Amino acid sequence: MTAINHHTSDALLAAYASGNLAQPFALVVAVHVSMCIECRAALLAHQTVGGAVMEAGAQAACSGGLKASILDRLDDEPAPEITYARSSIFPSPVMAALKGKPPRWKSLGMGVRQSILSADDTGSVRLLYIPAGRAMPDHSHSGMELTLVLQGSFSDETGRFGVGDVEVAFDDLEHTPTANVGPACICLAAADAPLRFTSLIPRMLQPIFRI
Amino acid sequence: MHTDLINLKDVGRAYAPPRKDMHPVEPSAEMNQQTVWMLAVRDGRDRAAFGALFDFFGPRLKGFIMRSGTNGAQAEDIVQDVMLTVWRKAHLFDPHRAQVSAWIYQIARNRQIDVIRKERRPVPEELKLPETDEIDASQILAVEQDAAQLKAALAKLTPDQRAIIEQAYLGELTHQEISAQSGLPLGTVKSRIRLGLERLRHDLKGLREQ
Numbered sequence: 001m002t003a004i005n006h007h008t009s010d011a012l013l014a015a016y017a018s019g020n021l022a023q024p025f026a027l028v029v030a031v032h033v034s035m036c037i038e039c040r041a042a043l044l045a046h047q048t049v050g051g052a053v054m055e056a057g058a059q060a061a062c063s064g065g066l067k068a069s070i071l072d073r074l075d076d077e078p079a080p081e082i083t084y085a086r087s088s089i090f091p092s093p094v095m096a097a098l099k100g101k102p103p104r105w106k107s108l109g110m111g112v113r114q115s116i117l118s119a120d121d122t123g124s125v126r127l128l129y130i131p132a133g134r135a136m137p138d139h140s141h142s143g144m145e146l147t148l149v150l151q152g153s154f155s156d157e158t159g160r161f162g163v164g165d166v167e168v169a170f171d172d173l174e175h176t177p178t179a180n181v182g183p184a185c186i187c188l189a190a191a192d193a194p195l196r197f198t199s200l201i202p203r204m205l206q207p208i209f210r211i
Numbered sequence: 212m213h214t215d216l217i218n219l220k221d222v223g224r225a226y227a228p229p230r231k232d233m234h235p236v237e238p239s240a241e242m243n244q245q246t247v248w249m250l251a252v253r254d255g256r257d258r259a260a261f262g263a264l265f266d267f268f269g270p271r272l273k274g275f276i277m278r279s280g281t282n283g284a285q286a287e288d289i290v291q292d293v294m295l296t297v298w299r300k301a302h303l304f305d306p307h308r309a310q311v312s313a314w315i316y317q318i319a320r321n322r323q324i325d326v327i328r329k330e331r332r333p334v335p336e337e338l339k340l341p342e343t344d345e346i347d348a349s350q351i352l353a354v355e356q357d358a359a360q361l362k363a364a365l366a367k368l369t370p371d372q373r374a375i376i377e378q379a380y381l382g383e384l385t386h387q388e389i390s391a392q393s394g395l396p397l398g399t400v401k402s403r404i405r406l407g408l409e410r411l412r413h414d415l416k417g418l419r420e421q
């Protein structure tokens with residue numbers, strides 16, 4: 001297991017625990033927690049605060065029949081639950097988003113491919129496949145973007161990101177993530193708005209001495 | 212860290228014998244009542260203990276769920292789903308890692324979001340419990356002490372601070388709003404992380420050594 005250097009934030013974990021994180025970002029957080037025991041421990045801590053808030057909060061009496069109705073149902077056969085096991089580099093939450101099927105890659109040119117997992121007005125999340133040396137397609141994101149590495153690594157103006165690392169970027173960050181030498185970089189990328197690729201010409205062809 | 216394992220064999224044995232495929236933790240007189248009930252449910256499929264858990268958590272869950280705008284009838288449906296999940300997924304409860312209320316909190320939030328948004332919330336991969344009979348009562352008690360300290364710290368907050376914490380964990384604040392709250396005592400949270408992390412490292416080491 002390689003060390004993870006770039007983590008999610010406490011605000012993201014608290015929002016994830018409380019359920020107030022849009023689906024695309026919640027997926028990235030769930031995948032990172034699957035890969036990072038530090039953030040798994042941090043999530044446990046947030047759940048403990050949540051539990052304390054629930055325990056200390058206002059109570060509402062349950063109607064008389066509720067307990068009996070629950071006790072009556074203890075032996076019911078629960079509805080079968082579909083679970084998705086990790087498959088190669090994809091932790092189980094990614095497999096769940098893929099509904100157990102392999103990604104359907106679509107070419108974006110220059111060897112770069114994407115597989116969109118979901119996209120709606122709450123945001124989008126996709127898998128990106130970037131061959132070594134190539135840059136992520138030039139894209140605009142309004143708000144926040146989370147990018148988590150599943151295979152290989154990429155670097156940009158803020159540092160190097162390896163397997164398990166997550167980059168938390170806001171719209172004020174002008175960055176040019178470029179896949180490093182080695183196996184192709186596969187990442188999970190979530191954004192507030194449907195990610196728009198503004199150009200199919202990767203940024204590595206542009207001068208990149210700007211931040 | 213696992214130097215003072217307490218031998219629990221000598222203390223209370225007030226519940227049904229555990230199933231063979233479980234790794235029982237004997238309840239200790241010092242453990243809090245909810246943990247003892249939850250272990251009786253997990254290891255002994257004890258319905259009376261489950262009823263006691265319902266009596267304790269039912270009204271708290273309903274109050275909690277209604278505070279985020281769900282009406283009473285729907286809140287009771289969610290309480291029912293949550294409590295049935297507690298019964299069916301009891302094998303996933305690990306008192307070495309988390310308090311009962313923390314575990315139930317996450318089940319409740321997940322269920323409420325699934326119902327409201329009609330979608331499945333992404334959840335992390337289960338971290339396998341180590342196949343070991345080692346019972347670390349000191350760890351269970353440390354988890355409980357931690358949670359008790361946390362509750363005491365929450366009780367000492369100013370009403371404003373407490374309101375913010377409640378809003379955050381009720382799911383009323385976005386992550387941007389949470390990070391903008393410089394007054395949030397996240398340090399209290401952080402202090403708990405180290406203990407949990409040590410346990411997870413310990414469990415992973417156990418898994419690798421099998």
Ligand SMILES: [Zn+2]
Binds near residue numbers: 004006007008032036
């Ligand atoms: Zn992490």
